[in-house]
Structure formats: structure tokens, C-alpha cells
Amino acid sequence: MTHLISKAEKAKMQNPFIQFFKFVWLNIKIIGIVGHGHGGTRK
Amino acid sequence: MTKIVVLGAGISGHTAASHLRRKLSKKHEVLVVSPNSNYQWIPSNIWVGIGRMNREDTVFPLEPLYKRKGIGFIQAKVVTFHPEGDSDEEMPFVMVEYTSGDKKGRQGKVTYDFLINATGPKLAFDMTEGLLPGTNKAYSVCTYDHAEHAWAGLKALIEKLKSSDERAKILIGTGHPKATCQGAAFEYILNVEKELVRYGVRNKVDITWLSNEYLLGDFGMDGMLLTYGKEVMKSSEMVEMVFTDRNIRWIAGAGITKVEEGKAHYENLAGEYKTEEFDFAMLIPAFSGHGFKAYDKGNKDITEKLFKGFMVVDADYTPRPYEEWTVQDWPETYQNPSYPNIFAPGIAFAPPHSISKPRKSKNGTDIFPSPPRTGMPSGITAKLVADNIIDSVKHGKISLHHKGSMGNMGAACIASAGYGAFQGNGISMTTFPIVPDYKKYSKTGGRDIQKTFGDIGLAGHWVKLSLHYAFLYKAKMKPFWWLIPE
Numbered sequence: 001m002t003h004l005i006s007k008a009e010k011a012k013m014q015n016p017f018i019q020f021f022k023f024v025w026l027n028i029k030i031i032g033i034v035g036h037g038h039g040g041t042r043k
Numbered sequence: 044m045t046k047i048v049v050l051g052a053g054i055s056g057h058t059a060a061s062h063l064r065r066k067l068s069k070k071h072e073v074l075v076v077s078p079n080s081n082y083q084w085i086p087s088n089i090w091v092g093i094g095r096m097n098r099e100d101t102v103f104p105l106e107p108l109y110k111r112k113g114i115g116f117i118q119a120k121v122v123t124f125h126p127e128g129d130s131d132e133e134m135p136f137v138m139v140e141y142t143s144g145d146k147k148g149r150q151g152k153v154t155y156d157f158l159i160n161a162t163g164p165k166l167a168f169d170m171t172e173g174l175l176p177g178t179n180k181a182y183s184v185c186t187y188d189h190a191e192h193a194w195a196g197l198k199a200l201i202e203k204l205k206s207s208d209e210r211a212k213i214l215i216g217t218g219h220p221k222a223t224c225q226g227a228a229f230e231y232i233l234n235v236e237k238e239l240v241r242y243g244v245r246n247k248v249d250i251t252w253l254s255n256e257y258l259l260g261d262f263g264m265d266g267m268l269l270t271y272g273k274e275v276m277k278s279s280e281m282v283e284m285v286f287t288d289r290n291i292r293w294i295a296g297a298g299i300t301k302v303e304e305g306k307a308h309y310e311n312l313a314g315e316y317k318t319e320e321f322d323f324a325m326l327i328p329a330f331s332g333h334g335f336k337a338y339d340k341g342n343k344d345i346t347e348k349l350f351k352g353f354m355v356v357d358a359d360y361t362p363r364p365y366e367e368w369t370v371q372d373w374p375e376t377y378q379n380p381s382y383p384n385i386f387a388p389g390i391a392f393a394p395p396h397s398i399s400k401p402r403k404s405k406n407g408t409d410i411f412p413s414p415p416r417t418g419m420p421s422g423i424t425a426k427l428v429a430d431n432i433i434d435s436v437k438h439g440k441i442s443l444h445h446k447g448s449m450g451n452m453g454a455a456c457i458a459s460a461g462y463g464a465f466q467g468n469g470i471s472m473t474t475f476p477i478v479p480d481y482k483k484y485s486k487t488g489g490r491d492i493q494k495t496f497g498d499i500g501l502a503g504h505w506v507k508l509s510l511h512y513a514f515l516y517k518a519k520m521k522p523f524w525w526l527i528p529e
Contacts, residue, residue, distance in 0.1 A: 003276065003284040005499075013500035016465055022502035026471055030506070033453040033473045033494045034419060035528045038427075040375040040446035041480075 045071045045436045048155035050121050050137065052077035052105055054085070054418065055389025056161030058425040058529060061520055064114050066433045074115035076153060078142045080104055082518055083187055086418060087511050089230045091190035092325070093238045094198060095462040098187040101511075103519060112520055118143045121162065122150060124337040124349055126382040135384070157432050160354050160387040161425060164330030171219045173302035174328055181218070181302050181324040184231055193325055197235065200323045204244040211322040214307060216253035218326030220298025223263045223413040225254055228327050229282070230458045235325075236289050237461030237468070252286065252293040253309065253319060255410050257402055259283050259295055262456070263412035265399045267474050268488035270496040277488075278472070281497050285460070285470065294319070296402070298410040299326060314405025330390065330413065348379075354387035355379055358395040365400050370450025370480045372396065376443045377428050383441050386428040389421035398478055419454045420477060422529030423447055450478040453494055457507040460499070469503020472496070 005013075012018055045067075049060045052075050063073045081102040090096040109116040119139040126135045134154035141147050166185050168174045176183040182193035204211055215232040217225060232252055239245040252259075260266050260278030267278045286293055296312040307319045307326070332352035339345045349355060358374040372395040379385040387393075398414040416424075427445040434442035453475035460468040473496055479489020487495075517527040 002287050003280055005284060005288045013468065014465070016501065019501040019505070022498070022500055023505045026498065026502055026506050027509075029496070030455045030457075030471070030473060031528065033475055034455050036453065038423060038447040038452040041370045041373065041448045041450045042375065 045156045046154065047071065047073050047157045047159065047432060048137065048153055049073065049075045049159045049161060050077075051161035051163055051391070052079065052082055053161065053163050053389070053421070055163065055391065055421040055425040056159065057082055057105075057518060058422045059159050059161060059388065059429040060114055061518075062426055062429040062525070063433065064112055065525055066429075067436060069113055071436060072115060073113075074117065074153070075105070075109060076117045076119050076121060076137070076139055077105065078118065078120035080106065080118055080143065084511060084515050084518065085185075088184045088187055088190040089227060089234055089459060090462055091187055092182075092184040092193040092197070092231060093234045093462065094194045098191055101187055101515075103515070108519060117141070117153065119151075121335065124335060126158075126337065126349070126385060127340040129338070129340060129342060135382075156384060157435070158385045159425075159428060159432070160385065160391045161389050162333055163390045164353075165333045167219075167329040167331040170329040170331065171299055171302060174218045174299070174326060179302055179304040180322060181307070181326050183328065184227060184325060185327065196323055197238075201239070201242050201244055204247050205242065209247070211248050212320055213248055213250045214253055214319055214321035214324040214326070215250070216326060217255045217412070218299050218302065219329035220255050220300070220310070220408055220410040221413050222255060222327050222329050223415050224327050224330070224417060225256060225262050225412060226415065226456055226458060228252075228254070228325065229262075230460070231325050232291060233285070233289065233458070233460040233468075233470075234462060236291060237466075241466075250289075250291045251319060251321075252291055253297050253299065253307065254293075254295055255298050255412055257296050257312070257400070257411065259286065259293060261399050261412060263397070263399055263415040264474065264477060265479055265489070267479075267490050267495055268492065269472065269474075269490075270492060271498070275492065276497075278497070281470075285499065296410060298404070298408060302326070310404050310406065310408055310410070312402055312404050312410055332393075348381040349385070351393040353393035354385075354391050355381075356387050356392045358393065360393070360395050363396075368396055369482070370448065370476065370478050373448045373450045373478050375446040375448045376431060377424055378431075378443065386432070388424035388428045390416045392416070392424075416449070418456075419529060420449055420452065423452060426529050448478070450476050450480055452477055457503055457510060459504060459507045461504065463504070465501065467501055467504030467508075468499065469501070469505070469507050471498045471503040471506060
């Protein structure tokens, strides 16, 4: 069954105050994942 | 003195050239050969395609920057590769054809000690009959010219709808059964939908997504299992949720074979031949290699040593069934096995196979996405190639210390879902690794679930906009540009 985005979720998605903190969290999380380094997979 | 030639000045080529110049002393030459005079930040083309950005916001001329930074620049396209030189030239070289200025149309040899092939893909519109941007209401956003053209077509449709009671159909997705870059089409469809709302004509338009993905949210990466808030969901469920919310209809597992005026003919995995009508379409073409030829010292054709469509690198190209694919098949250093001074980062390297599971229609037509190597992987692989060349120059022998397999590399896809400081929206997704490692992460679809997540909201738009400014700052090599990761 398809998940639906509720009105409450939508309000949160567009709330600038909540989204400002989300913006900071996203940047930290993204840099942590993609900037964490990379390497080979073979021995 | 070492001469490093970089073919191409896109995300990959420009990244490599910038790092080489920063880390190598001026006695070494860095020379970029590109048929284009501008650098373009391609991820923002979707905003040019909805009229929210101008082309000037996404491009800048390369030559003045390169002149200032001590990087050589030739505006030309490569024609043939001669990795052993020829009877007249001892050094390896590429034959180039100049694309501007007094020498336009003339050919010349460009010798090198190291060669970085970052020529990216050929936008193979010719692989789909009738798919030529702007000729039959079908457009592209793959270049800034295409995106401008797409906006002109969309704008005309919006104006028509505003002044009439007519309804319209918009079709967005992939224009070939094996196209890649679904992410760009995904962003564009959501941005177009948002703009139609803004112009007050959304209720007059039926919007359809048509893609070669077996399931929504495949993105050429075999889909992913991700955390979304406190839930764990499939990327297919996440995209389905967004499309349902935006009232966007979808057709998956479909390969467009022909485009006519307002009509897209496609075949689906069930083997049915169908037609979808449209008043405006944006269809991503197939990406192919450029069809380069290579010759040895005696002028014998050695193309197969360098190319399998794209450039041959340190991948395992042994044909195997999907069930036997491993992350170890993917390249780590992007070095050509026959010529150790040639590298191909970004889209220019030949992948060992797709990432998504290959599927055929009942008629035997391959319908599945090709693997994406755009954006972040392009930049990361270009930097590691540059770092290996820098080490090789400094140590006087080939060094391959820096490695970066897409099977051990994270990526972020910040998909714009609507433009606007407070009305905007973005879908942020990260995945680790890009190529799923089904052995290491056997219970979570080949991905580290802690590092593979999705989020929807205004913050995603701000992130995408921040990346636009940050990466253009970085590309312009402004102070401390190198602190910004690829």
C-alpha cells in the first residue's frame, strides 16, 4: 500500500523554523557520509 | 618537466585539472583540452529548464580562469588516441580538432606524459528515432542550451493554458530503454509540477513519469533500502509516496523507441508496444561513448585496448550473470591496463556492468537503466586520479596509492522538488555504497542502512541551492576552494 504524506508532515516539511535545524543536520549528516573517505574493495 | 593533458572540462576534467595545478609546481604543465569554452554546473540545469535560473547563473568562461591559474587551455575536441606516438612523434599524443578561433576545423597533435580522459558521455539522441531536443515538443535539460530551450517550450504551454480552457499532457522521464540519469528527470518532473501550481494551471495538466526503471526510485542503482524518519522504506516506496502526493501518474519498465510530434512510442517489459501522447516532454537520451579510435606506433588500430564504448580501466569486464556480480568488479584507480599513464575518471570509464538488475522485455529488448557516474562520483574519481598522478610525478614512478571504488564510496543525491526560498522543496538521499555490496550488507539490500537515508522538505531545497553556490565557488578556484569536498 502506498505511503501517504499527511497534512501534519507537509506542514513540518515547509516550516522554515524546523527546516533550518533540518538544514544544519542534513549538511552534517551528508558530509559525514560522503566526506568520510573512500577506498578500494579488493585485497 | 611533466606534461599532463586533461581531455574535457566538465565536473571530472575540471576537478582533476584544478587539483593538479594546486599541488604540482609550475615547472609541470597542466593542459585542458575541451570543445566547450564554458564550465557548466549541470545539476542546476533543471532550474534553467523551469525559468528560475538563467544560463549565466550556471556557467562561466574557462579560459580567463585557466590563464590566471596557470592551466593551459585548448578549445578543441579529441579525434584519435596515439598512446605510443607514431612514426613522426616519439611521445604519446592525442589528435585534436580545434573548435574555435583561427585554427577552427584544423587538426593538431597534443603530446602528453599523463593523459586524463574526462570526456564524459556523448548525448546519444540518435539512438532513439525522432528524439532531437525541441523538434517535436520533446526537450532535454542535459546542457544549458537544451534547458533554455525546454523552458521556452514549457513557458509557451503555460501561457496557452492560462489563456484557454484546454487541457495538456506532460511526459517526463527516460528517452531510451537503457538511458541513465533518472535523477535529473525526477528533479525536473517535480519542479515542473511545482511551477504549474505557481502559475495556476496545475489542474489543467496530466503529468506522467515514464522510465526504464523496473520500480520507481531505482535511479540506476538497483533502488535502495533507506531510513526515512523512524521508518525503513524502499526508495520505490518513497518515490511512489511523492508521486501520489503530487498526483503524478507513472509508467515503469518502459523503453521509448521512437518519438514523433507529441507522441512517444515505447515497449514495456511485458512486451507490449504502446504510445503516450504529450504536449510537452522532457526525455533524457541514452549516454554513449564518443566512438574514439586508437592507433599504435605503426598506425595499427588498437581501439579495443582503450575502449569498450567508454574507456577501459581497471574493472573486471568478465561477463557474468547478475547473481555473480560483486563490488570487486568495479574499478579502483581508473587506470587503463594497457597504458598506465592513461586514466578515465567520471562518466568516461567503461563500467563492468550495470548496477540495476538487467531485464529484457518478452520480445528480448533490454529495458533497464545504465549505471550513473555523474556528479559526486565524477568529482571524487577525478580527484583520486589527480592525486595518483601527482604522487607518480613526485616519486618518478607510477603510484596508485589513492583508490576509490564505487563499491566503497558514498554519494548524496539532493533532488530538487520545487524552487523557492520558502515554497521550495527537496528530496535528500544518501547512499553508501553507490554500488550495493550484497555480501557485506546482506540484510539491508547491499547498503549500510545507517548511511542510506531519505528526507523530504524545504531544507533539501536549501541544501541543493547551497551546493549550487558552493560548487561554483569551488570551480572558480576562489580562496580555499579546495576545502570544499567533491
